[in-house]
Amino acid sequence: xxxxxxxxxxxxxxxxxxxxxxLIGFSxxxxxxxxxxEQFLHDAxxxxxxxxxxxxxxxxxxxxxxxxxxxxxxxxKVLKLQLNDYDLLASRVKDLKRENETLRKSLxxxxxxxxxxxxxxxxxxxxxxxxxxxxxxxxxxxxxxKPDMAVISADGLIGKVDKVSPFHxxxxxxxxxxxxxxxxxxxxxxxxxxxxLIQGYDQKQKVLLMKxxxxxxxxxxGQTVTTSGLGGIFPKGLEIGKVVKVEPDKVExxxxxxxxxxxxxxxxxxxxxxxRSMQEVNVEYEDKPVEEEEAS
Numbered sequence: 274x275x276x277x278x279x280x281x282x283x284x285x286x287x288x289x290x291x292x293x294x295x296l297i298g299f300s301x302x303x304x305x306x307x308x309x310x311e312q313f314l315h316d317a318x319x320x321x322x323x324x325x326x327x328x329x330x331x332x333x334x335x336x337x338x339x340x341x342x343x344x345x346x347x348x349x350k351v352l353k354l355q356l357n358d359y360d361l362l363a364s365r366v367k368d369l370k371r372e373n374e375t376l377r378k379s380l381x382x383x384x385x386x387x388x389x390x391x392x393x394x395x396x397x398x399x400x401x402x403x404x405x406x407x408x409x410x411x412x413x414x415x416x417x418x419k420p421d422m423a424v425i426s427a428d429g430l431i432g433k434v435d436k437v438s439p440f441h442x443x444x445x446x447x448x449x450x451x452x453x454x455x456x457x458x459x460x461x462x463x464x465x466x467x468x469x470l471i472q473g474y475d476q477k478q479k480v481l482l483m484k485x486x487x488x489x490x491x492x493x494x495g496q497t498v499t500t501s502g503l504g505g506i507f508p509k510g511l512e513i514g515k516v517v518k519v520e521p522d523k524v525e526x527x528x529x530x531x532x533x534x535x536x537x538x539x540x541x542x543x544x545x546x547x548x549r550s551m552q553e554v555n556v557e558y559e560d561k562p563v564e565e566e567e568a569s
Contacts, residue, residue, distance in 0.1 A: 392416055392546040397441070399541075405448040405476060408541055413440045421506045422548050429512040429535025430456075430500065431544055442546075447481060447513070448474035448538050457504035458483055458513055460496050460530075467492060468501060469530065471513060479538075480517055483530040490528070492519045498532050508547065 398409035412418050414437055422434040424444050432446040445454060456471035467490045473482035483498060496516045502509025514532040521528050 390548045392418060394442075394544045394546055396541050396544060405446060405474060405538060406450070407435065407446060408444045408544075410442050410444060410544055410546075411440070412546065413438045413442050415439050418442050418546055419548070422546050423500075423507045423511060425511055425545050425547060426536040426541065426543065427545075428537065429514065430507070431536050431538070431541065433506060434546060444544070446538060447471060447534070448476070450474065455504070456507055456513070457501045458498050459501035460492055460498050460516065462491065462496070464491075466501075468503075471498075471532070475531070478531065479533070481514060481532040481534055483516075483532050484522075484527065486519075486528040486530060488521065488526045488528055492516050492528070492530055494518060498530075511547075 392412055394410040394412040396408050397411045400407070410424075418434060418437055420434050420437055424431045424433060430447055432444050432449070434442050435445040436443040445451065447454070447456060450473070452472075454472070458469055458471045460467045460469075467486060469483045469486040471481050472484050474480070475482065486492065494516055498513045498516065500507040500509055500511040500513065512535045514534045517531040517533050519528050519530045
């Protein structure tokens with residue numbers, strides 16, 4: 274009996290292996306249709322994959338999106354910093370370029386003013402409510418600055434020294450509304466010099482007013498106005514501006530010329546204080562005795 278059961282198990286094992294091989298061969302055979310057990314297994318595996326794949330794909334995509342958003346945020350932060358640095362650099366380059374051009378003009382002006390003593394100065398203060406009245410520079414008594422010295426920029430006349438402290442000075446601009454702020458000016462006309470007084474500033478039109486021009490004198494648009502040197506403060510030949518238009522006075526028999534300033538009175542940075550000392554010639558007369566003729 275025991276041997277029979279052993280043979281039976283061997284027969285079952287061999288039969289099972291034959292069936293398994295047959296199934297494997299049958300499944301590997303190229304067919305257009307598969308059996309219903311295969312269909313059931315195939316669909317079951319597909320549904321299982323779908324159930325687990327979609328949530329897993331969603332979670333993985335979510336974390337990928339979060340990581341990507343974090344990277345984009347960091348990149349955006351770096352780009353903003355670089356953009357701010359670029360704006361600051363561009364602004365600084367623009368300021369340096371303007372300063373360089375101004376200093377070049379100042380150097381050319383200084384070389385031209387051979388008859389003047391020149392102090393280079395920088396504007397360090399300006400009151401918003403007195404923007405067209407005064408500015409403060411970084412030169413004072415210790416540098417040799419004195420009241421009533423003329424002040425120019427690289428383009429033209431700016432004003433005069435008003436108040437002086439040891440290390441700073443207050444500059445009264447030519448656009449100041451002070452009634453005593455007058456400048457003797459001259460225009461070289463076709464028939465000779467035409468004199469007048471720079472007195473007043475039209476802030477709306479951004480022009481100086483040249484008054485007291487004789488009614489019979491003719492001025493043309495574009496003519497250059499300079500200091501005449503007759504006022505006792507400003508040296509002769511400092512450029513003030515150019516004639517824009519001329520109108521007759523409504524009361525007196527004179528004309529008023531509107532002058533566009535040569536210098537930028539709104540944006541002022543670098544200035545020059547100039548002084549020309551007139552050399553006085555002292556003539557000494559020797560007292561020679563007069564020989565009286567003796568009466569013969």
